[in-house]
Amino acid sequence: MSRRFDFIASAIFLIIGLFFIIASQRLGxxxxxxxxxxxTFPQVAGIVLMVLSVLLFVDTIKTVKTTEKHLxxxxxxxxxxxxxxxxxxxLLIEPLGFVISTFLFLLVAFQTMHRGKLLSSILIAGGxxxxxxxxxxxxxxxxxQSWPSFIN
Amino acid sequence: xxxIDYLMQGFSISFLWYNLLFAFMGVLLGTIVGVLPGIxxxxxxxxxxxxxxxxxxxxxxxxxxxATSSIILLAGVYYxxxxxxxxxxxxxxxxxxxxSVVTALDGYQxxxxxxxxxxxxxxxIGSFVGGIVTLIALMFLAEPLSRMALKFSSVExxxxxxLGLCAISxxxxxxxxxxxxxxxxxxxxxxxxxxxxxxxxxxxxGVLSLSEGVAFLTLAVGxxxxxxxxxxxxxxxxxxxxxxxxxxxxxxxAEMKESIGxxxxxxxxxxxxxILPGAGAILASFxxxxxxxxxxxxxxxxxxxAIAGVAGPETANNAASGGAMVPLLTLGIxxxxxxAILMGALIMYNVQPGPxxxxxxxxxxxxxxxxxxxxxxxxxxxxxxxxxxxAKIIDTPAKYLLPLILSISIFGVLSAQNSMIxxxxxxxxxxxxxxxxxxxxxxxxxxxxxxxxxxxxANLGRALNISEGNWGIFVxxxxxxxxxxxxxxxxxxxxIPLILKMxxxxxxxxxxx
Numbered sequence: 001m002s003r004r005f006d007f008i009a010s011a012i013f014l015i016i017g018l019f020f021i022i023a024s025q026r027l028g029x030x031x032x033x034x035x036x037x038x039x040t041f042p043q044v045a046g047i048v049l050m051v052l053s054v055l056l057f058v059d060t061i062k063t064v065k066t067t068e069k070h071l072x073x074x075x076x077x078x079x080x081x082x083x084x085x086x087x088x089x090x091l092l093i094e095p096l097g098f099v100i101s102t103f104l105f106l107l108v109a110f111q112t113m114h115r116g117k118l119l120s121s122i123l124i125a126g127g128x129x130x131x132x133x134x135x136x137x138x139x140x141x142x143x144x145q146s147w148p149s150f151i152n
Numbered sequence: 153x154x155x156i157d158y159l160m161q162g163f164s165i166s167f168l169w170y171n172l173l174f175a176f177m178g179v180l181l182g183t184i185v186g187v188l189p190g191i192x193x194x195x196x197x198x199x200x201x202x203x204x205x206x207x208x209x210x211x212x213x214x215x216x217x218x219a220t221s222s223i224i225l226l227a228g229v230y231y232x233x234x235x236x237x238x239x240x241x242x243x244x245x246x247x248x249x250x251x252s253v254v255t256a257l258d259g260y261q262x263x264x265x266x267x268x269x270x271x272x273x274x275x276x277i278g279s280f281v282g283g284i285v286t287l288i289a290l291m292f293l294a295e296p297l298s299r300m301a302l303k304f305s306s307v308e309x310x311x312x313x314x315l316g317l318c319a320i321s322x323x324x325x326x327x328x329x330x331x332x333x334x335x336x337x338x339x340x341x342x343x344x345x346x347x348x349x350x351x352x353x354x355x356x357x358g359v360l361s362l363s364e365g366v367a368f369l370t371l372a373v374g375x376x377x378x379x380x381x382x383x384x385x386x387x388x389x390x391x392x393x394x395x396x397x398x399x400x401x402x403x404x405x406a407e408m409k410e411s412i413g414x415x416x417x418x419x420x421x422x423x424x425x426x427i428l429p430g431a432g433a434i435l436a437s438f439x440x441x442x443x444x445x446x447x448x449x450x451x452x453x454x455x456x457x458a459i460a461g462v463a464g465p466e467t468a469n470n471a472a473s474g475g476a477m478v479p480l481l482t483l484g485i486x487x488x489x490x491x492a493i494l495m496g497a498l499i500m501y502n503v504q505p506g507p508x509x510x511x512x513x514x515x516x517x518x519x520x521x522x523x524x525x526x527x528x529x530x531x532x533x534x535x536x537x538x539x540x541x542x543a544k545i546i547d548t549p550a551k552y553l554l555p556l557i558l559s560i561s562i563f564g565v566l567s568a569q570n571s572m573i574x575x576x577x578x579x580x581x582x583x584x585x586x587x588x589x590x591x592x593x594x595x596x597x598x599x600x601x602x603x604x605x606x607x608x609x610a611n612l613g614r615a616l617n618i619s620e621g622n623w624g625i626f627v628x629x630x631x632x633x634x635x636x637x638x639x640x641x642x643x644x645x646x647x648i649p650l651i652l653k654m655x656x657x658x659x660x661x662x663x664x665x
Contacts, residue, residue, distance in 0.1 A: 005591045013333055020340050020355070027352055035621030038347040038354060041609040042340060049336040055329045079385050083583065086558055090575045093566065102559050109555030113385070124552055132563060136203075140210040142567040 006060040010053045017049035081112045097147040098137065102129040155291055162518030166526055170211065171224055171519065174204075175527045178225035179534065182232020187240050187545045191557065192250070193233035194596070195377040197226050197493045199557070201369055201500070202564030219501035220516045224523040226497055227477070230490050231283060231524070234433060234470045235531050236542065238275040242268060242462070243398075243543050251433035251469040254441040258454060258461030270403040271462050276535045278415045278467035283528040285419035286426065286474030290481075291521060294510060297482040301507035304634070306614035311626050311638035313608045316485040318642040319429035320597045322649055330593045332646075338598040341366055342605025349613060361573045368496040368602060369568055373561050374578040375595045376493075379585020381554045386586075401536060403459070411463035414444050418467030425468070426475020432488040436472035437465035474524070480505055481517055484607070489596030492603050499603070 024039035024046070089105040096104075106125035111118070136142045165171060185196035204225050208218035237252035242259035255275065262271040304312070321331040344355045345365030356362040403411070418440045425436040444464040445454045454461050476491045484506025486492040498505050503513050510517045535542070565578050588595055619625035627636045 002591065005587075009591070009593070013337070016337070016340070020343075023355060027347075027354060036349075036613040036616045038350050038352045040616075041612060042343040042354065045336050045339040045343070049333065049340065052329055052333045052336060056333060059327065059329055075386050079382065082385055082555070082558075083382070083579075086562075086579060086582075089562065090572070090579060093562070093575070094572065098563065098566075102563075106555050106559060109558070110551055113551040113554065114549075128556060128559065136206055136563070136567070140206045142206045142210075142563075143570055144563060144567045 003060055003063060006056060006063075010056040010060065013053035013056065014050055017046040017053060020046035020049070078112050082109050085109060085112070094145070095148060097149075097151075098144050099129045099133050099146050100148065102132070155295060158514060158518045159291060159522060161514070162520075162522030163525075165220060165515055165519035166224065166523035171221055171523060172526065174221045174225040175228050175523045176530055178228020179232035179235075179527045179531050181225075182229035182234075183236035183239075183531070183535065183542055184545055185229060186233035186236020186238075186252075187542050188548065188553065191377070191380060193230055194372075194489050194493055195380050195557075196229050196233060197490055197497075198369070198372040199377050199560055199564060200226060200229055201372075201493075201497050202568035203560075204497075205500070206567055215501055216503070216513060216515055219498060219503045219513070220519040222501065223494065223498060223516060223520050224527075226494055227520060227524060228527045230494065231279075231470060231473045231527065232531060234473050235276065235279050235535055237469075238279070238462075238466050239272065239535075239539060239542050240546050242271045242275065244546060246546070251437050251472075252466075253434070254437045254465045255462055257441070258456070258458050261455065261457035262459065262462065265457050267457065267459075268398045269401040270407050270459065272398070272539050273401055273536055274403050274407065274411050274459055274463045275466040276532055278411065278418060278463045279470040280528050280532045281415050282419045282422055282467035282469075282471035283474055283531075284525065286423040286471045286477075287521060287524050287528070289423055290474060290478055293478055294482050294517070294521075297478065298507040298510050301483050304507075305632075306611040306618070307625055307632045308635045308638065310608060310611040310615050311632075311635040311642070312483065312485060313604050313611070315638045315642040315645070316429045316479075316487070317597070317601055317604065318645045320488075320600055322645040326592045328646065328649060331597050334588070334593055334595065334598040335601045338601030339605045339608070341371070341598075342602045343609070348606060348610060359573065361571050366577065366602075367565075367569050367574055368599075369500065370565050370574045370577050371581055371602060372493050372496060372599055373565055374581025375585035375588075375599065377557055377561050378578060378582025379589060379595065381557050382582055382586035383589055384550065384554055398540060401539075407459050410459050413447075414440070414460040414464035415467045417443065417447075418464040419471045422468030422471025423475040426472030427478050427487065429479060429485065429487040432476065432490075433469040433472040436468040436475075440464040440468035477520075477524075481509055481520075482507060484509075486600060486603065489599060492596070492600040496599075496603050 020042045024042045027037065027039040027042075085105055085108045089101055092101040092104070103125050106128060107121055110121040110125060133146045137144055137146050166175065181200065182193070182196065185191055185193060201222070204222040205218075208221050211218075211221075213221065234251060237247055238255050238259065241247045241252040241256040242263050245256050245260040247253045247256050259271045259275070262268065317335050321335045322328060342365070344362060346353050346363050353363055421440050421443065422433075422436040425439060426433070441454075441461055441464060444460045445451050448454065448458070448460060450458070473490075476487045479485045479487045480491045480495055484495070484504065486495045495505050498516070503509070503516055561578060561582075562575060565574050585595055587593075615625055616623070625632060625635075627639055629636050
């Protein structure tokens with residue numbers, strides 16, 4: 001838990017609350033008559049969120065500063081590589097199809113988690129993507145594209 | 153038809169070959185989820201929703217039958233995880249999920265003394281008894297509770313939901329303000345999409361796939377499964393662990409005798425705590441431990457391998473997961489994060505949990521109840537002989553497990569939602585889930601309020617239309633006394649922990665379940 005995060009979070013929540021209140025204003029005019037409009041609920045929740053974010057801000061001021069345990073850089077490196085490769089995975093899943101993109105993602109992720117044993121990484125990554133392809137996409141007809149569109 | 157007739161009908165559904173298979177797969181996967189430290193019951197259930205949807209979809213079942221089969225599997229994962237969690241607590245002193253934390257206190261001590269077998273079998277027997285007792289209670293409470301809930305108007309319903317949300321927020325996480333923020337954020341997320349009454353699009357920014365709202369499944373898988381993986385990646389590697397030896401698998405007569413009381417008390421305590429919104433399996437197991445220690449003639453033995461310290465909490469946490477089904481099935485109010493995800497799964501099949509469930513979808517309700525009987529028997533049979541195999545699962549290298557979970561998440565969301573936007577939302581939710589968990593913002597209240605949000609809004613709308621915009625209707629003692637009572641209890645739920653905290657007392661919190 002870090003104070004800085006809580007300060008930033010309380011500001012963001014305040015803005016989110018405000019945003020919902022302002023963006024709802026427009027909605028209220030669309031309905032004529034009736035006491036409840038599409039704006040009522042988000043506006044009330046938005047106000048509550050704003051009040052709570054002020055409370056969070058006050059709470060955070062009161063908390064004593066704590067020192068955070070610092071992790072070795074290697075863990076951050078592997079975290080960012082995996083998040084980044086997941087983003088690439090999502091980008092490539094349509095053009096390359098499920099099997100190839102999954103294989104590539106898993107191979108990179110396995111090796112990022114722990115270098116070495118390349119052969120077992122290849123076997124597990126390949127095995128998993130093929131099992132999902134045969135069992136879920138072929139047999140159970142899940143609506144996911146297995147191969148690149150130029151192969152089909 | 154009487155309760156017994158309905159139950160028999162339920163059994164005839166759950167004895168269908170594929171439902172038996174679903175129950176078996178559920179409890180097996182649940183046990184594995186419970187054993188694996190990186191993945192909790194909430195992630196497990198969320199991950200399996202799209203997988204079960206794919207399987208039931210390809211079998212060509214009707215919508216109601218698909219819902220029944222899915223919920224049989226998913227509920228199996230829920231209570232299976234409660235079983236599995238105890239195995240690693242006892243053998244390795246590392247609880248697989250948070251409700252087994254107390255079990256480790258005495259269970260691991262017993263294992264060190266060479267009594268691992270007794271501890272494991274008592275945990276299994278206790279879980280079984282707890283599960284069965286709560287099922288019987290659920291059976292007999294379900295109908296009268298549903299009938300009572302049917303008398304509720306939108307006013308009572310809205311207040312009841314407020315109570316549910318306050319209760320979850322009051323007990324979740326270390327800071328109540330943070331929990332309440334997450335709850336409110338969930339309510340706001342729930343408003344994204346087409347408004348159910350006016351048909352007006354809200355907060356979609358013209359993005360077409362947002363007009364149906366943010367998909368609950370994407371949100372749950374992202375916040376829980378992907379978030380948990382991200383969190384674990386940043387954790388330092390676990391060292392190789394020594395598994396305690398299992399000599400005899402069965403407890404001695406004296407140990408059995410010593411456990412009868414704790415198991416009986418744990419069943420009842422667990423059931424009632426499970427019904428309470430917000431107080432989940434972890435509180436049940438904790439209270440049971442404290443109670444057993446207080447009652448015991450030899451409290452000094454606790455923490456040094458007292459079998460009552462395993463029997464009570466293990467019974468109670470399983471009983472609580474059964475108890476959580478009561479408000480879910482009869483009122484449509486989930487009392488824990490996992491129950492909220494189960495509810496989300498039912499809604500995906502257009503089956504609305506709540507008082508009408510038993511009359512509109514008796515197949516789903518009674519099929520589930522009957523299958524839980526069968527599932528508990530399966531677990532008992534499965535767990536004792538296979539306990540060594542399950543203990544080995546914890547050795548699964550994180551190197552392979554974590555990326556595989558990410559891949560399953562992507563596949564699941566893609567096959568269920570069929571949209572690329574959902575994959576990006578999944579990734580963002582994963583990152584948020586990780587950040588939230590790291591800074592003590594509990595995620596379960598957010599998911600719960602995303603589920604309850606649309607219903608709350610609908611009931612609020614109806615109630616305010618009746619009262620012509622007067623918000624006092626919710627606290628009107630003559631016209632809506634029950635609603636007033638709900639509001640008062642909700643306020644107390646938030647105020648009492650605050651007052652206790654101000655007095656310097658430590659308040660027990662529910663991390664996740």
